[in-house]
Amino acid sequence: MPVREVDVADVTAAIERLCMEANYDLPRDVYAALEAAKKTEESPVGRAVLDQLTENADIAARDRVPICQDTGYAVLFIDVGQDVHFTGGGFEDAVHEGVRRGYTEGYLRKSVVEEPAHARSNTKDNTPAVIHTRIVPGDGVRILFMPKGGGAENMSSLNMLKPAQGVQGVIDAVVETVSKAGSNPCPPVVIGVGIGGTIDMVTVLAKKALAREIGSRHPDPRLAELEDELLRRINALGIGPQGLGGTTTALAVFIEEMPSHIASMPMAVNVQCHAQRHLVAKL
Amino acid sequence: MTKKITTPLTDEVVRDLRIGDEVLISGVVYQARDAAHKRMVALIEQGEPLPFDIQGAVIYYMGPSPAKPGNVIGSAGPTTSGRMDAYAPLLMEKGLKGMIGKGLRTDAVKQAMVDTTAVYFAATGGAGALLAQRITGNEVIAWPELGAEALARLEVVDFPAIVVGDCRGGDLYEVGRKEYARQV
Numbered sequence: 001m002p003v004r005e006v007d008v009a010d011v012t013a014a015i016e017r018l019c020m021e022a023n024y025d026l027p028r029d030v031y032a033a034l035e036a037a038k039k040t041e042e043s044p045v046g047r048a049v050l051d052q053l054t055e056n057a058d059i060a061a062r063d064r065v066p067i068c069q070d071t072g073y074a075v076l077f078i079d080v081g082q083d084v085h086f087t088g089g090g091f092e093d094a095v096h097e098g099v100r101r102g103y104t105e106g107y108l109r110k111s112v113v114e115e116p117a118h119a120r121s122n123t124k125d126n127t128p129a130v131i132h133t134r135i136v137p138g139d140g141v142r143i144l145f146m147p148k149g150g151g152a153e154n155m156s157s158l159n160m161l162k163p164a165q166g167v168q169g170v171i172d173a174v175v176e177t178v179s180k181a182g183s184n185p186c187p188p189v190v191i192g193v194g195i196g197g198t199i200d201m202v203t204v205l206a207k208k209a210l211a212r213e214i215g216s217r218h219p220d221p222r223l224a225e226l227e228d229e230l231l232r233r234i235n236a237l238g239i240g241p242q243g244l245g246g247t248t249t250a251l252a253v254f255i256e257e258m259p260s261h262i263a264s265m266p267m268a269v270n271v272q273c274h275a276q277r278h279l280v281a282k283l
Numbered sequence: 284m285t286k287k288i289t290t291p292l293t294d295e296v297v298r299d300l301r302i303g304d305e306v307l308i309s310g311v312v313y314q315a316r317d318a319a320h321k322r323m324v325a326l327i328e329q330g331e332p333l334p335f336d337i338q339g340a341v342i343y344y345m346g347p348s349p350a351k352p353g354n355v356i357g358s359a360g361p362t363t364s365g366r367m368d369a370y371a372p373l374l375m376e377k378g379l380k381g382m383i384g385k386g387l388r389t390d391a392v393k394q395a396m397v398d399t400t401a402v403y404f405a406a407t408g409g410a411g412a413l414l415a416q417r418i419t420g421n422e423v424i425a426w427p428e429l430g431a432e433a434l435a436r437l438e439v440v441d442f443p444a445i446v447v448g449d450c451r452g453g454d455l456y457e458v459g460r461k462e463y464a465r466q467v
Binding site (some may be wrong): 009023042043045049052053055056057059061063064065066067068069070103107108109110111120122124150154182183184186208233237238239240242243244245246247273274275 | 302318320338345346347349350351357358360362363365368383386387405407408409410411412413415416429430431432443445447455456458459460461462463464465466467
């Protein structure tokens with residue numbers, strides 16, 4: 001297999017575009033889920049909120065302005081084909097540069113502060129990005145961009161469950177996390193659940209789960225059923241759109257699983273607001 | 284029924300507001316979030332004046348995205364109010380009458396709203412493009428180095444919000460949730 005050369009300038013340009021478009025255009029599956037929720041939501045206030053959210057998405061797409069002022073911390077999942085050779089500069093530098101340009105040129109909010117426990121001074125260009133890179137077969141590059149807002153991220157949880165807690169432990173932890181979050185993460189939320197791995201990997205699984213298309217079924221029937229049950233239980237909490245009471249607290253629950261240590265059952269819940277922004281580019 | 288209210292707020296107006304009321308707010312509101320609150324409280328503790336008159340004032344917990352050329356402001360929806368809970372009671376003691384944000388407040392904040400006759404409004408989180416259309420004036424009045432966290436004086440016209448905390452201790456988040464909670 002010949003090596004394919006990819007100029008990192010193309011990586012920068014792709015990410016610049018992703019930052020802007022992801023923040024202006026609500027994904028179609030999320031928009032459709034909000035529309036569907038209007039038909040089932042029992043609370044009139046909840047329905048009014050859902051109306052505002054689709055109207056807001058329409059305005060953002062039309063005027064090319066951010067759906068939400070919190071345009072997020074830039075999280076990128078990048079799959080690099082092992083036959084790719086990057087030229088023209090450092091790969092990670094090119095990623096950060098794409099974020100820098102996208103957030104500056106696109107009038108997106110710079111929401112990153114350095115020295116988080118001390119000065120908390122704004123880095124002014126929304127860098128650094130969080131970059132998860134995987135080396136995969138082939139000669140392509142796939143870039144998934146997910147701007148992650150702070151309000152919902154703050155409501156997320158990591159749970160080091162005992163293996164004996166089993167499926168019930170997972171259910172309890174997810175429902176408790178969403179219940180405690182209440183109105184704070186801007187419901188209706190999307191919930192990413194990671195099960196297995198290690199303390200670091202389980203949170204990555206939970207985040208990655210958020211990129212699934214709403215309406216898609218998990219290929220493992222037991223996990224698909226668990227997702228359905230979690231969604232039913234979450235929507236029985238009564239939190240509703242914006243937490244003002246209602247039957248639409250979550251639009252979807254997505255699970256990602258991997259093997260764990262014999263002594264462990266790590267489990268993470270990544271809470272995502274209704275502005276479930278994510279976009280893919282391929283080079 | 285939607286109530287139209289104008290800032291600054293008086294005790295009389297605040298007393299007339301109950302949880303669940305939909306309101307359209309017009310007048311001046313002050314934009315402040317985490318960092319600006321920390322600085323405002325530091326000024327009060329040092330006995331220094333605030334950069335604006337807080338009597339009857341309404342603070343909007345918000346940090347906008349940058350304005351595109353020709354626009355007054357970028358997207359401008361509320362941020363989570365709970366992070367300002369540590370600062371809000373002191374500001375209410377000094378005359379703050381209204382807060383616009385989203386999400387749960389502590390008992391201390393709710394008690395301060397009862398004690399000082401203040402009100403808490405929610406705007407729709409994540410509707411920043413829509414809400415920005417109701418903001419007609421925007422002037423940074425302190426701490427521009429804080430960027431999106433600067434203190435700004437905003438003029439709003441018919442800004443849509445809902446009363447989620449009133450001066451009787453009412454909390455729409457609690458009431459609304461109980462009404463729609465189901466046994467599984």
